[in-house]
Amino acid sequence: MKNITCECGHVNPEGTVLCEACGKPIEGNQHxxxxxxxxxxxxxxxGSARRSQTYNKTFVDKIWNFFSSxxxxxxxxALTLIASxxxxxxxxxxxxxxxLPANQYYEQxxxxxxxxxxxxGFHDLYGSWWYMLLVASIGISLVIASLDRFVPLYxxxxxxxxxxxxxxxxxxxxxxxxxxxxxxxxxxLVQGLKKQRYKVYEQDGHIxxxxxxxxxWGPYVNHIGLIIFLIGTLLRFVPAMYIDESMWVREGxxxxxxxxxxxxxxxxxxxxxxxxxxxxxxxxxxxxxxxGTVVKNYQTNAVLYERTDEALPGSEPELKKIKEGAxxxxxxxxxxxxxxxxxxxxxxxxxxxxxxxxxxxxEDEKELDTFTVDLVDPKPEYNLENGIRITVDNYFPxxxxxxxxxxxxxxxxxxxxxxxxxxxxxxxDKPEVSFVGxxxxxxxxxxxxxKVGLKDxxxxxxxGLTITKDLTLPILGLGGLIFMIGVIQGMxxxxxxxxxxxxxxxxxxxxxxxxxxxxxxxxLEKIVEGTNVPMVTDQNELKE
Amino acid sequence: MELSTISSNxxxxxxxxxxxxTFFFGGTIRTKGKEKASTRTGNIAITITIIGFLSQxxxxxxxxxxxxxxxxxxxxxxxxxxxxxxxxxxxxIYFIYRLNLLGLFTLPVALLVIAYAxxxxxxxxxxxxxxxxxxxxxxxxxxxxxEAILAVSFAAGxxxxxxxxxxxxxxxxTFWLEFIIYALYATIGFIVITSVFRGIGYDSTFQIPxxxxxxxxxxxxxxxxxxxxxxxxxxxxNGAMQPIFNVPEWMSGDKAxxxxxxxxxxxxxxxxxxxxxxxxxxxxVAAAIQPYLTKVNPDLVDEVSYRAVAIGFPVFTLGALIFxxxxxxxxxxxxxxxxxxEVWALVTWLFYAVFLHLRLSQGWQxxxxxxxxxxxxxxxxxxxIAVNLVIAGLHSYA
Numbered sequence: 001m002k003n004i005t006c007e008c009g010h011v012n013p014e015g016t017v018l019c020e021a022c023g024k025p026i027e028g029n030q031h032x033x034x035x036x037x038x039x040x041x042x043x044x045x046x047g048s049a050r051r052s053q054t055y056n057k058t059f060v061d062k063i064w065n066f067f068s069s070x071x072x073x074x075x076x077x078a079l080t081l082i083a084s085x086x087x088x089x090x091x092x093x094x095x096x097x098x099x100l101p102a103n104q105y106y107e108q109x110x111x112x113x114x115x116x117x118x119x120x121g122f123h124d125l126y127g128s129w130w131y132m133l134l135v136a137s138i139g140i141s142l143v144i145a146s147l148d149r150f151v152p153l154y155x156x157x158x159x160x161x162x163x164x165x166x167x168x169x170x171x172x173x174x175x176x177x178x179x180x181x182x183x184x185x186x187x188x189l190v191q192g193l194k195k196q197r198y199k200v201y202e203q204d205g206h207i208x209x210x211x212x213x214x215x216x217w218g219p220y221v222n223h224i225g226l227i228i229f230l231i232g233t234l235l236r237f238v239p240a241m242y243i244d245e246s247m248w249v250r251e252g253x254x255x256x257x258x259x260x261x262x263x264x265x266x267x268x269x270x271x272x273x274x275x276x277x278x279x280x281x282x283x284x285x286x287x288x289x290x291x292g293t294v295v296k297n298y299q300t301n302a303v304l305y306e307r308t309d310e311a312l313p314g315s316e317p318e319l320k321k322i323k324e325g326a327x328x329x330x331x332x333x334x335x336x337x338x339x340x341x342x343x344x345x346x347x348x349x350x351x352x353x354x355x356x357x358x359x360x361x362x363e364d365e366k367e368l369d370t371f372t373v374d375l376v377d378p379k380p381e382y383n384l385e386n387g388i389r390i391t392v393d394n395y396f397p398x399x400x401x402x403x404x405x406x407x408x409x410x411x412x413x414x415x416x417x418x419x420x421x422x423x424x425x426x427x428x429d430k431p432e433v434s435f436v437g438x439x440x441x442x443x444x445x446x447x448x449x450x451k452v453g454l455k456d457x458x459x460x461x462x463x464g465l466t467i468t469k470d471l472t473l474p475i476l477g478l479g480g481l482i483f484m485i486g487v488i489q490g491m492x493x494x495x496x497x498x499x500x501x502x503x504x505x506x507x508x509x510x511x512x513x514x515x516x517x518x519x520x521x522x523x524l525e526k527i528v529e530g531t532n533v534p535m536v537t538d539q540n541e542l543k544e
Numbered sequence: 545m546e547l548s549t550i551s552s553n554x555x556x557x558x559x560x561x562x563x564x565x566t567f568f569f570g571g572t573i574r575t576k577g578k579e580k581a582s583t584r585t586g587n588i589a590i591t592i593t594i595i596g597f598l599s600q601x602x603x604x605x606x607x608x609x610x611x612x613x614x615x616x617x618x619x620x621x622x623x624x625x626x627x628x629x630x631x632x633x634x635x636x637i638y639f640i641y642r643l644n645l646l647g648l649f650t651l652p653v654a655l656l657v658i659a660y661a662x663x664x665x666x667x668x669x670x671x672x673x674x675x676x677x678x679x680x681x682x683x684x685x686x687x688x689x690x691e692a693i694l695a696v697s698f699a700a701g702x703x704x705x706x707x708x709x710x711x712x713x714x715x716x717x718t719f720w721l722e723f724i725i726y727a728l729y730a731t732i733g734f735i736v737i738t739s740v741f742r743g744i745g746y747d748s749t750f751q752i753p754x755x756x757x758x759x760x761x762x763x764x765x766x767x768x769x770x771x772x773x774x775x776x777x778x779x780x781x782n783g784a785m786q787p788i789f790n791v792p793e794w795m796s797g798d799k800a801x802x803x804x805x806x807x808x809x810x811x812x813x814x815x816x817x818x819x820x821x822x823x824x825x826x827x828x829v830a831a832a833i834q835p836y837l838t839k840v841n842p843d844l845v846d847e848v849s850y851r852a853v854a855i856g857f858p859v860f861t862l863g864a865l866i867f868x869x870x871x872x873x874x875x876x877x878x879x880x881x882x883x884x885x886e887v888w889a890l891v892t893w894l895f896y897a898v899f900l901h902l903r904l905s906q907g908w909q910x911x912x913x914x915x916x917x918x919x920x921x922x923x924x925x926x927x928x929i930a931v932n933l934v935i936a937g938l939h940s941y942a
Contacts, residue, residue: 026741044904070904077901080894080896081891081895082895084890084891085887095882095883126882276670282610283667284612286665286669286670289665290669311897329673329875330679332874339877422824466880468877480866487857487858491855492855518640518851540843
């Protein structure tokens, strides 16, 4: 490393543009920040030596320089922006409610455009490798670009001296000469600066007044926040950190909560849906507009249990009640690290069906006996009086005819139907076959002596819950918090510096701020007020 | 008088006051050379603005009491609130920079926003379970405030562009500047045409056969004469206008055709209004405004535009992303779900991140930065309007 010694005696690292101590432009390095002899100094990063601007030989240098470039960073953000927007043209696969597979869904709904969209893989854009690669590149860029700037900038601001080189001062955007200023004027300026809450440093009569330096660290702090946030989202892929399960619980049922290693159980005491009162004068008009029903509340009254015995598979669990309460939308119930959310529901699922049996020829349908089938767990056979025995030959919980064949589209008893075999004492080997469902009662042979009919049924509601455990949330929260602190630090405060440079006659004044020039000018106006020192000029405005 | 009536009167009052204040802000230009008179007119203008703002705050509070929840729960309420925040953001920035001209450009935008809002159903509506949480107020209000501050950046950017774009010849820049102005006209067009046909009580109904067998056909109401009708739709109102064309099949939502129809009407009405203005002015609108901006200091306007982004960006991040994530985590057990509204909030955020990073490099200040401020506002409006109305998702509670 070739150090550069400035005429002020300070030793600067290779690649420095403006001497860290006195600000003198270092010969041969001015091209780095694009400084030109007749123009104002580019004050980016205080002219400190950035690795990316100094070395460009090895492979590592090139990678470093690529990711440390703001231009590259802006391109990465812009590409992510455009990609994200494209992802909203059609619904993402994960968000569309259609039962169709993706390769049919897009073409059927959106024609040729949809087909292309699907073929380009935009149906799962945010989970695609290239989208993740873009976000990861932004992450790398955040780290490298921040390090490339933060370290030298920190050094430069730490090493800066009140005594500045005259070229540095004359080439500041805010600059003024006050040839007739007296010692008293200078003292008045210093007092004025202190009144404006500047920190004042002095060196051989040279003054540096500074405030808000910490604002310069804002960008780096917010970048750290973003990095922590991105790491948090990555940790989600670690199984122990993140669990996302769902379950259905029927009213009255106690079930093991998935994802909890058989440790916790939940009982659904009651599930209900409440709607707003149609006649409530407050909302009457709006409710009518929206079709007469607006849901007010979805709620599961739940009891949570913890298993107290060894969780051996197959053994009946010993449960201890630990919590009781309501689960509502927006109000999950929490146990340990798990949160249970009200996600969906099914009203009036069939619980039991009671059938009666009578002689087919009996016009009064006088019931010989009845039997009740538990629709979740039907018994294989039912022995009735008169020696009649009924077996369940086939059970369709959610019955539907498909291609002329009876089938069940789910295992949930939403539309139960049965094929019963009826064994009578007269004919113990050759059963009569009977098909019974909701609104359907068939005798396939047409020669049955007995008929089974639906007499009664019971229903109950089922609640659909989601169980999540997300240990990444505190990390994400921390990242968000740090980001907010950094972004406020950088945006709501500015780093302002004012230099007073004694001359043989009077003083020179120069000022610089990283943003909000209007603010520093107002400070300066207040400071020079009542002195012989004229207001500094904005040399940026002069050129126009 | 009922509370809800008081509430709407206060909103109406605020609207009128903003309108008057706009004229006073306009008056600050005409007093050429007379600094004192200009300052006095400016003071009157900002006072009226503040009274208008207080009146709108009154609307907000009374409506809150009347509806039992913060009035930010549907498109009318949210958009009105956005208008209110726009005025608030303007007032704050006015007292930093004392730039009268900013009022002349910001208040009309706020007026447009509020008038636009009132074209949507205004009844007090009950909250669905997903909206029943304090995060509704916290998220929506902060997000709206952030977007409003960013919108002030747009107003300042627009001043910069009208002042500095060379109007001597027609080129890309003058074209796009006129396009922005036309977009404002189209918004006026929407308000005018909707009000006119609402005034005469126009209504036509279409019947669309259902895809399911034996199901009742769907009926769709149009409140504007149908230039475009629903796919397979059949007009059943006698004497109503037959659509010139029907929308393609993929625009399948019940209201898709009606929305497209309204959009076309707005564009056409805007075009007529804009055309009339051109006829009267006999030059481009921006060229006609430019001479009034001679005294404007472009550096100051550029600074205001940048400062508004600097102030608004953190607020927007907090409201539209962080609070949104906290709520989403609570309501849907995931803090992020790639819902279109979420994605467009991210797009907005990324865009302003680009804006701020570009300010670091030379050449992206002044005019180019002003163009960016305009594009940023277009993205915000797209998220506010188009995403709700076109790309429906979880947020389409309108």
